[in-house]
Amino acid sequence: MSYLTRTVTYNTTTNRKHRHMNIVAFEPRVEPVHPSWPRINVMMKYLLTSIGFLVVTAYGFAAQVVVDRIKCIESSDSADDIYMVVFRGQMSAPFDSNVGIVGPGNFWDDFDDGETWNQDIAIAKYSANAVYVVLLMEQDSGNDIKNADDIGTWRSLTAGAWQGVRLSQSVAGLPDNEAQRKAAANKVINMFGTALNATSHIPEDIDDKIGEPRRLVITPGTTTQVDFKEEGGDGHYAVTFKVK
Numbered sequence: 001m002s003y004l005t006r007t008v009t010y011n012t013t014t015n016r017k018h019r020h021m022n023i024v025a026f027e028p029r030v031e032p033v034h035p036s037w038p039r040i041n042v043m044m045k046y047l048l049t050s051i052g053f054l055v056v057t058a059y060g061f062a063a064q065v066v067v068d069r070i071k072c073i074e075s076s077d078s079a080d081d082i083y084m085v086v087f088r089g090q091m092s093a094p095f096d097s098n099v100g101i102v103g104p105g106n107f108w109d110d111f112d113d114g115e116t117w118n119q120d121i122a123i124a125k126y127s128a129n130a131v132y133v134v135l136l137m138e139q140d141s142g143n144d145i146k147n148a149d150d151i152g153t154w155r156s157l158t159a160g161a162w163q164g165v166r167l168s169q170s171v172a173g174l175p176d177n178e179a180q181r182k183a184a185a186n187k188v189i190n191m192f193g194t195a196l197n198a199t200s201h202i203p204e205d206i207d208d209k210i211g212e213p214r215r216l217v218i219t220p221g222t223t224t225q226v227d228f229k230e231e232g233g234d235g236h237y238a239v240t241f242k243v244k
Helices: 037-058 148-171 178-198
Strands: 002-011 016-025 064-074 081-090 097-102 121-125 130-139 214-216 223-229 236-243
Touching: 064 081, 081 121, 081 148, 081 178, 097 121, 097 148, 130 178, 130 236, 148 178, 178 214, 214 223
Parallel strands: none
Antiparallel strands: 002 016, 064 121, 064 236, 081 097, 081 130, 130 214, 223 236
């Protein structure tokens, strides 16, 4: 006999939950056979199977926004190590938001011209009620956003911008539509520049920004490609996103 257990861990840097399913097995014990036992065993098996189905269904894996593919059209300075800054803001009160940093590590590293990385990398939890903003960066002397204080600065600045604009929209009685989502995202995009300046560690080399922050619009069952082109530099990447 076996049963299914579920373990959840939380990564404070990427704000992602990881769920692991463990099968715990037990050695069956030999018992004397009773005439009514076969029917009881069938009923118990049906009951346990039904309970297990309900538990897995109720606590199933949450959908994630995933980077499906990154293609380096042209590297910033050869052997690029790439990371992404990801903002997620909820449209409904209390207008929660978060910022995560994804990469580089054992993925998105050492990009040269024409190279493609085909691997699903989750970057945020998916919600149809959320707005996403993404920024692609090329790491020089380690990530500019390198510690808990830096992450805290990003989260504080972007949360202030997001909550401010959403409160204004709410007080004005504006509906949750594409125009309001775009306006709220633009406030966060503008705040990205302030956050970058606040977390630059001079005299270390400042990481190269591959293009401007972009609002990511994504729905399940579709893919969205976003081009990031470095202004005044060579870096140029095509990134494909999906929900999984």
